[in-house]
Amino acid sequence: MQTIVAKPKKQQKSQHKMPAKISKVLRNMFDSLCLALEEIDGSKFEEKSWKHGENGNWELGESDNGTIYIDRALRNGKVFEKVGVNYVSMLGELPPGMTFQGSEPVMIKPEPGMEMKGTPYFATSTSFVINPCNPMAPTAHVNYRYFQLGDGTEPGSWWFGGGGDLTPIYLFEEDAVHFHQVHKQACDQYDVNFYPRFKEWCDKYFYLPHRRECRGVGGIFFDHLQDRTQEKLFSFIKTSSEAFAEAYLPIVEKRKDIEYTEENKFWQKLRRGRYAEFILLNDRGTSFGLKTGIVQTKSVLNCLPAEAFWMYEDQPALGTEEAKLLEILENPREWL
């Protein structure tokens, strides 16, 4: 027989409110960052909202059960080549047999006679991959998310994840320093150990083992974060997600009009190939999205660059700006 232990009322109330609170924060961040990107570019995002249709497939439209699922893309702008963006806030049910080991979804095989039920979940996430046209302006990625199994009252049944990271095509060291500095300031308001811990986590996570290089110059990253109170982590996520605009947009403003050559543009395409490799081969977020099927494949892969290029011999000549970037990617640096 199962014993149900009553939780203190206050804690229960706070946990029940978290989905609504964090959804709102991530939605505000989503809308205001889209607006800021549109202002810099002069172009508008195209938007698609999705809802569950009667046959279980996704169809265009807004849901009336509280689910919000929006994809946006800005393409061929004056400043941005492609910005792929998603926002979701939804209650749902995992496929029967799917469970979690840490934050990794795994499928369990049913024992004979075992009843397989889908576990209810709540998920909210906002995600941007921003690819400027100018190779002197770096690509950036930001994602913050909250995931909850059931009503989130069981120990370990909720977690936060996210971060922001910078991927230069050509390296301006002062840009890397600025990006890290702003993120450190956001972290330090909550815990002076956050920045060093999440900076290292970022270098390790955005790593292509088969290329022996980091994707970019990092930033912060964390997953399955649940080692503080929900309230404290919520406040931290609010602050750090809002800090991304200050960390990244001034860099774009500074680099978007620098002159560049055909060769610079070709190097950008090759680096976009590496970005696609990371997403498809190594990114656990992509794998999570494709495995759980919470959103459509095209939403998960909205983070891919528009154009990518591969070439057998793609190592730059010694002493070039391209070689200088690779050296940093192979040996991640402490920027602060």
Next chain:
Amino acid sequence: MQTIVAKPKKQQKSQHKMPAKISKVLRNMFDSLCLALEEIDGSKFEEKSWKHGENGNWELGESDNGTIYIDRALRNGKVFEKVGVNYVSMLGELPPGMTFQGSEPVMIKPEPGMEMKGTPYFATSTSFVINPCNPMAPTAHVNYRYFQLGDGTEPGSWWFGGGGDLTPIYLFEEDAVHFHQVHKQACDQYDVNFYPRFKEWCDKYFYLPHRRECRGVGGIFFDHLQDRTQEKLFSFIKTSSEAFAEAYLPIVEKRKDIEYTEENKFWQKLRRGRYAEFILLNDRGTSFGLKTGIVQTKSVLNCLPAEAFWMYEDQPALGTEEAKLLEILENPREWL
């Protein structure tokens, strides 16, 4: 105490000769197919040979211990946009702790006190991915390989794998029929069950679950083949690898000069994006190559297209040639 059972002399002799025999067949196929492609195109392949340097890294040059490891690429030809090609024949040692479950490499965790040794292997493989310029000419892939652990005398310690498959950008049904017909003829000389078995295996293997579509119109595929005598499988591999040229080259000749539009070319780039997705997300051969580290990453990824493109909304309008292709990819057909 371990009991060593003497093997019949004839069998042992045949197994010891297999590495040399299959290497030679795959090398001949490699060279003659490269030559045929050069004749069609008018351009030459660039070639790099690799050998193990003293520090354990790969360096340019030919090995004097019998290892042959050649990468070739033909780029920006008149007919071919990119042909990425590899040939290897090598004795080596797997990383300590790496073993196989079927043909899948797995890492085993050492128990305390357990000595981890690298298992010696012999591997030979020839592999082509051929991307024509003209979107009316299909992409094709062919790979044949032999893998042996130790001296290949233990049961299950050797296997053959391979096949050839066709990936149209625009579908000409007669091309798919021809490609399958030639492969069926090669199979039927050995076993009438081979073609239906390997055709189905091919449709299942070259499948993108996240897109719910096959990569192309298939052909034949098999892995971990060891359920006939080594001699019989060797003869079959010789015949079917040699059949690829007859299956594919006439299709290129027929389609390479058809007129096409900018829109056709753009659809080709989008389909190349799907090809890159398959290679990086789903292809166990790529995963095998990257995990075992038998050859360099750039050799494994020589099968990627040069250029790929992704777009959020990439579904063609109903009734178009593009939509007709997708319908076939979603519902693999019996071509014969």
